[in-house]
Amino acid sequence: GQNIDQPTEMTATEGAIVQINCTYQTSGFNGLFWYQQHAGEAPTFLSYNVLDGLEEKGRFSSFLSRSKGYSYLLLKELQMKDSASYLCAVRDRRGSTLGRLYFGRGTQLTVWP
Amino acid sequence: GAVVSQHPSWVICKSGTSVKIECRSLDFQATTMFWYRQFPKQSLMLMATSNEGSKATYEQGVEKDKFLINHASLTLSTLTVTSAHPEDSSFYICSARTGTGNTEAFFGQGTRLTVV
Numbered sequence: 089g090q091n092i093d094q095p096t097e098m099t100a101t102e103g104a105i106v107q108i109n110c111t112y113q114t115s116g117f118n119g120l121f122w123y124q125q126h127a128g129e130a131p132t133f134l135s136y137n138v139l140d141g142l143e144e145k146g147r148f149s150s151f152l153s154r155s156k157g158y159s160y161l162l163l164k165e166l167q168m169k170d171s172a173s174y175l176c177a178v179r180d181r182r183g184s185t186l187g188r189l190y191f192g193r194g195t196q197l198t199v200w201p
Numbered sequence: 202g203a204v205v206s207q208h209p210s211w212v213i214c215k216s217g218t219s220v221k222i223e224c225r226s227l228d229f230q231a232t233t234m235f236w237y238r239q240f241p242k243q244s245l246m247l248m249a250t251s252n253e254g255s256k257a258t259y260e261q262g263v264e265k266d267k268f269l270i271n272h273a274s275l276t277l278s279t280l281t282v283t284s285a286h287p288e289d290s291s292f293y294i295c296s297a298r299t300g301t302g303n304t305e306a307f308f309g310q311g312t313r314l315t316v317v
Contacts, residue, residue, distance in 0.1 A: 130207075130294050130308040131245070175244065188235065189296070189306060193244040 090114050092192035094176050099198045100166050108161045108195045110176035118181030121189065122150050122161045125173045134174075135161065163197075171199045203229045205297045207309025214285055214316055222280045222312045224295030230275035231297035235306060236268075239292040251278050285316040 091113040100106040112120070119138040123131035137143055137152035137159060149162040161174055173194040180188040204227040214220050224234055233252050237245040249265075251257040251272035259265045269281040278297070282289055292313055298306040 128292075128311075128313070130311045132308070133305065136305065177245075188247060188250055190247060191237075191245040196242075 090178055090180070090190035092176055092178055092190060094174075094192040094195050096193065097196045097198070099200060101200050102166055102168060104166050105162065105164050106166060106197065108163075108174050108176075108197070110159045110161070110192055112157050112159070112176070112178050112192075114157075114178050114180070114190075116181040117154065117178065119179040120150075120152055120159050121177040121179065122148075122159075123175040123177060123191075125175055125194065127173075131175055166199050168199050168201065171197060173197070203227075203297075203299075203307045205231075205295065205307045205309040207295055207312055209312060210310055211313040212315070214314070216286055216316055217284055219281055219283045220285055220314060222282075222293055222295075222314075224278045224280070224297065224309050226276045226297045226299075226307075229297075229299050231278070232275065232299055233306075234272055234278040234295055234297045236270060236278075236280050237294045237296070239294060239311075245294060248280075282314065285314070287316045290314055290316045 094110045121136050122134040125131040135150035142151045147164045152159045173196050175194045176192040177189045206225045208223045236248045239245045247260050248263045249257045249259045249270050251270045253272050253275050257270035272278040292311050294311040295309045296306040
C-alpha cells in the first residue's frame, strides 16, 4: 500500500520562502507529483520528480530523495494567491495498476500580507 | 496541458436516486481514467481506475455495484452513483492520461455532489 505524510497546515508571509515536506512509503514507486488545489477546485499540476535531485520551475522547486522516501516543495517569493492546499502524490508502478496516483492529505498554506 | 472536462460541476439529488458524472478528454485520447473522491479537508481518495474497453479496477472498500464506471470510448468515462445516500455527498474528480509509462494525468474540474 501507500503511506504518504505531509504537514496539515503551514503559514508564511508575503515574499518569504516556504518548504513543504512529504515523506512516503510505497510498494512500487514511479514518480512523485506536487499539485496545488484551491478550495472547491480540482488540483493543478506543479511539478514531477522521478529521479533524485532538484527540479526548478520558476518560483517553485521540488526535490526528491528516493532512498529516503522524501520530497519537498519549495515556494519562493510567496504571493497571496499562493494560499492553497498543496498535495503530494506518489505514482504506483505495479502491473495492472500502473500509473495510479496516491495522494497525501495535503498541506494548507496560508500566506499573510 | 491537455484539457479534461467534467460535467456537471455540481449536482443536488434526492436520496435513493442515481447520478451520472461525465469525464471527457477534449484534445487527447485517454486510455486510462481515474476517479477520485474528496471529502472536506481530506485528501483525494482513489476510487477506481478504468481502461478503455475493459472493466474498471476498484480500490479496496469501494463498492463496484454502487459506483458504476463505464469507459466506452477513448474520450469518455462516466461514474454513476446509484441509490445515492447523504453520506455519498462529496467532491468527485476524474483524471485522464494517455498511454502508459511516465505520462502525466490531467484533472477535470470536479463535481460537487450533494444528496438530500
